Amino acid sequence: MRYELYYWPIIQGRGEFVRLALEAAGADYVDVARGNDDAGTGMPAMFELLNGETVERPSFAPPFLKAGRLLIGQTANILQYLGPRHRLAPTGEPGRLWVHQLQLTLCDVVDEVHDSHHPIASGLYYEDQRREAKKRTADFLDQRAPKYLGHFERVLARNPSGDQHLAGARLSYADLSLFQVVDGLRYAFPRAMKRLEKKLPRVAALHARVSERPRVRAYLESERRIAFNEDGIFRRYKELDAG
Amino acid sequence: MRYELYYWPIIQGRGEFVRLALEAAGADYVDVARGNDDAGTGMPAMFELLNGETVERPSFAPPFLKAGRLLIGQTANILQYLGPRHRLAPTGEPGRLWVHQLQLTLCDVVDEVHDSHHPIASGLYYEDQRREAKKRTADFLDQRAPKYLGHFERVLARNPSGDQHLAGARLSYADLSLFQVVDGLRYAFPRAMKRLEKKLPRVAALHARVSERPRVRAYLESERRIAFNEDGIFRRYKELDAG
Numbered sequence: 001m002r003y004e005l006y007y008w009p010i011i012q013g014r015g016e017f018v019r020l021a022l023e024a025a026g027a028d029y030v031d032v033a034r035g036n037d038d039a040g041t042g043m044p045a046m047f048e049l050l051n052g053e054t055v056e057r058p059s060f061a062p063p064f065l066k067a068g069r070l071l072i073g074q075t076a077n078i079l080q081y082l083g084p085r086h087r088l089a090p091t092g093e094p095g096r097l098w099v100h101q102l103q104l105t106l107c108d109v110v111d112e113v114h115d116s117h118h119p120i121a122s123g124l125y126y127e128d129q130r131r132e133a134k135k136r137t138a139d140f141l142d143q144r145a146p147k148y149l150g151h152f153e154r155v156l157a158r159n160p161s162g163d164q165h166l167a168g169a170r171l172s173y174a175d176l177s178l179f180q181v182v183d184g185l186r187y188a189f190p191r192a193m194k195r196l197e198k199k200l201p202r203v204a205a206l207h208a209r210v211s212e213r214p215r216v217r218a219y220l221e222s223e224r225r226i227a228f229n230e231d232g233i234f235r236r237y238k239e240l241d242a243g
Numbered sequence: 244m245r246y247e248l249y250y251w252p253i254i255q256g257r258g259e260f261v262r263l264a265l266e267a268a269g270a271d272y273v274d275v276a277r278g279n280d281d282a283g284t285g286m287p288a289m290f291e292l293l294n295g296e297t298v299e300r301p302s303f304a305p306p307f308l309k310a311g312r313l314l315i316g317q318t319a320n321i322l323q324y325l326g327p328r329h330r331l332a333p334t335g336e337p338g339r340l341w342v343h344q345l346q347l348t349l350c351d352v353v354d355e356v357h358d359s360h361h362p363i364a365s366g367l368y369y370e371d372q373r374r375e376a377k378k379r380t381a382d383f384l385d386q387r388a389p390k391y392l393g394h395f396e397r398v399l400a401r402n403p404s405g406d407q408h409l410a411g412a413r414l415s416y417a418d419l420s421l422f423q424v425v426d427g428l429r430y431a432f433p434r435a436m437k438r439l440e441k442k443l444p445r446v447a448a449l450h451a452r453v454s455e456r457p458r459v460r461a462y463l464e465s466e467r468r469i470a471f472n473e474d475g476i477f478r479r480y481k482e483l484d485a486g
Contacts, residue, residue, distance in 0.1 A: 056401055057341055060348045060394050072340055074347040076319075081340060097315055097324060098300050104317040105303045111354055119362045120375065121382035132363065132375050139364035151303050158299055 003029035004066035006046045011232035012184075012225075014075045014110065015063040020176040021079055023219040025086035031224070033062075076103045079173040088173045099167045102155065102174040109148045109181055113188070114233050116140045116240065126230075126237070137240040141192045145185065149200050152178055156202035163202045164209065171213070178203065179210035184234030189241045246272040247309035249289045254475035255427070255468075257318045257353065258306040263419040264322055266462040268329035274467070276305075319346045322416040331416045342410045345398065345417040352391045352424055356431070357476050359383045359483065369473075369480070380483040384435045388428065392443050395421055399445035406445045407452065414456070421446065422453035427477030432484045 003022060007015025009031070022029045035041025046062065049055055049071065059073030065081070072078050080100050083089025089099045114122070119136040120129040152166065161169040166178060182203060186193045197204050210216055219225055228234055246265065250258025252274070265272045278284025289305065292298055292314065302316030308324070315321050323343050326332025332342045357365070362379040363372040395409065404412040409421060425446060429436045440447050453459055462468055471477055 056403065057344075058394070058397065058401070059344070060351070060391070070337055070340070072344065074344045077340060077344045077347055080343075094313055097313070097320060100323075101300075101302070101315065101317045101320045104320055108303070108354075111351075115358065115362075119358075120378045121386070123382065123386055132378075135363045135375075139366065143364070143366055148303070151301070154301065158301070160299065 001028070001068055003027060004032050005029055005063060006032050006049060006066070007063040009034040009043065010226065010229070012180075012228065012234070013063075013232050014107075016180055016226075017075050017106075017173075017177050018063050018065065018078050018082075019224070020180055020216070020219070021082050021086070021088055021173045023224070024171065024176055024213065024215050025082065025088060026215055027082070027086060076100065076107050079103055079177070083173050088171065088176070090168055090170075090172070095168060099172045099174045102152075102166050103177055105148070105151065106174065106177045106181055109145075110233060112140055112144055112148075113181075113184065116188075117235050117237065126235070130239075133237075133240060138242060141189060141196075141242050145189075145192070146196055146199075149182075149196060149203055153200050153203050156206065164206070166206075171210070175206060175210055176216075179207050179216075182207040183211075184228065187228040188234040188236050190236075191241045244271070244311055246270060247275050248272055248306060249275050249292060249309070250306040252277040252286065253469065253472070255423075255471060255477070256306075256475050257350075259423055259469075260318050260349075260416075260420050261306050261308065261321050261325075262467070263423055263459070263462070264325050264329070264331055264416045266467070267414065267419055267456065267458050268325065268331055269458055270325070270329060319343065319350050322346055322420070326416050331414065331419070333411055333413075333415070338411060342415045342417045345395075345409050346420055348391070348394065349417065349420045349424055352388075353476060355383055355387055355391075356424075356427065359431075360478050360480065369478070373482075376480075376483060381485060384432060384439075384485050388432075388435070389439055389442075392425075392439060392446055396443050396446050399449065407449070409449075414453070418449060418453055419459075422450050422459075425450040426454075427471065430471040431477040431479050433479075434484045 005018055032041050033043050033046040037044055050059060057071055063075060063078065064071060064073040065078045072081050084091055089096055116137040117126050117133050118129060119132045126133060155166055156163040159165060165171060166174045211220065248261055275284050276286050276289040280287055293302060300314055306318060306321065307314060307316040308321045315324050326342065327334055332339055359380040360369050360376050361372060362375045369376065398409055399406040402408060408414060409417045454463065
């Protein structure tokens with residue numbers, strides 16, 4: 001089956017967590033909104049499923065995934081669907097719940113990163129909330145990021161199967177997502193992350209290990225990987241990055 | 244099995260979504276942190292599972308649920324576990340994914356409600372970010388709340404089994420959570436909600452229907468239901484409520 005991923009075509013954003021899972025699994029998929037409008041793909045195809053009046057199970061926002069007749073929204077929910085099908089999650093319920101719990105916490109980090117540059121309104125420009133963004137980002141880097149990343153460091157340290165993975169002895173979609181969160185934070189806040197990572201040896205090692213996996217590396221080096229940019233969730237604004 | 248729910252004892256907060264599901268299911272549970280310290284319950288018991296160094300699968304934050312040997316964190320994840328066991332979710336995978344998707348979107352609403360009064364830092368007092376809270380709440384009430392609630396109105400209208408439930412022909416945990424979101428928004432923003440609800444007949448009817456279910460009503464009238472207050476997620480600050 002060829003999956004259809006629907007997400008904004010010019011940013012990594014939340015869709016990137018799904019792209020990484022599909023790529024690491026070697027799954028067959030189309031990144032629909034990046035296709036040509038003429039070919040029945042592109043943004044019109046995405047908006048039809050997002051806003052079409054006959055869509056029985058509409059998503060509130062991208063990303064969403066079409067898998068045969070299923071239409072699945074919400075990043076963590078999509079990953080939960082893909083996980084056991086592509087050996088990116090344990091098959092038993094306790095393991096699946098645990099990986100999903102980790103993913104939901106990673107999604108919380110992503111929400112907070114988004115709000116670091118958009119603390120007032122997602123519909124306004126960054127420039128219109130820069131003052132507030134400075135205050136929110138200072139708190140994020142001082143309090144929230146160390147708390148979140150320290151949590152994942154601890155989870156790695158306590159994994160009875162070893163600190164190579166967040167859960168069990170195999171790669172899971174939560175590992176891929178932690179890789180992406182670290183990658184994004186390094187892009188957005190290089191100075192702050194250099195400081196923070198001194199206390200995060202396992203998290204940093206996981207990032208390196210994931211990036212060296214053949215399929216992940218091939219993806220990261222391909223044109224399918226959109227570069228970080230200031231329309232996405234992880235944005236580099238020098239004035240926000242506390243050293 | 245007697246479930247153990249761990250959550251802050253003086254607020255509804257995110258734990259309330261789990262309490263409502265347990266109550267509507269007539270499940271046997273203890274609200275641990277509300278118990279006596281002397282009896283091995285209370286806040287020390289919660290902090291032991293939250294911060295204890297031997298906890299193999301620690302949660303980032305409450306709520307979490309102990310179900311036999313399982314320790315499950317993240318509100319939506321707990322509900323996903325309870326749902327099929329207590330007839331609060333469909334048993335088939337497509338239905339379960341859909342209810343979970345709805346729940347995750349409801350959790351997003353809750354996050355945004357939290358940030359309406361805490362747009363800069365969750366560790367600071369509201370009074371220290373009141374200026375920013377006014378701006379963020381104005382955007383929330385003007386843009387985000389109508390968009391979210393309109394989404395659920397649409398989901399109800401499109402349910403092929405009828406507009407009595409969000410998914411299928413039976414009560415699900417997502418219905419309970421939508422009830423709670425509406426209840427909270429009415430508490431926090433009575434003037435704004437009066438205006439918004441004119442376009443939300445199905446959402447308002449669902450709120451009424453859920454509140455009239457015998458178990459839910461018994462719970463709401465009991466001392467187990469903590470009153471809304473200004474330590475929780477839904478807070479009534481007159482200056483934030485736009486008419």
